[in-house]
Amino acid sequence: DAKTTQPTSMDCAEGRAANLPCNHSTISGNEYVYWYRQIHSQGPQYIIHGLKNNETNEMASLIITEDRKSSTLILPHATLRDTAVYYCIVSRLSNAGNMLTFGGGTRLMVKP
């Protein structure tokens, strides 16, 4: 299974873009990159996913390098409510479809 490497923690000023990096150098061709976040005392929340192309939704943008060995999640205008642990996940296939293996994640602190 492909593993991911993320910084343990990051700070970001409120209103600025938060760029969260993730390395997944052993990713296979059919594996997706997912991002989830977990706000304190809540279950993880889906943010975005991608295979090869860059993706954008109402929450964030996902930039995947051409070789797919790394990606960056971008929160364009971080708010205090974006303070959370962000998980970069590379999926693996099973009978239930894509399975998610959560690592340690990046603790993002958005500061006023």
Added chain:
Amino acid sequence: DVKVTQSSRYLVKRTGEKVFLECVQDMDHENMFWYRQDPGLGLRLIYFSYDVKMKEKGDIPEGYSVSREKKERFSLILESASTNQTSMYLCASRKRGAVGTQYFGPGTRLTVL
């Protein structure tokens, strides 16, 4: 909105007790999952189910069993609780398909004394 509910937010049990953690989802999802979350270890998959009465072991199934008698309900069972099973337990569900969002419940914090 998808809703995944778990029977308790907090639970305290004694060593050796049989513990049932219940999870219910209201979106007719085929796939359901049980994870545990511990500091420094992230979320680890215990068991998952891809259909009624179907189950597969995840990464850490030892000491646990599961039951899926109805599509909307997925139960995690600790046959004889031990102190090393003190943890946050998270349930999730997802519609069948190769690519799909997992929706998580709020979690149950279980303490085994």
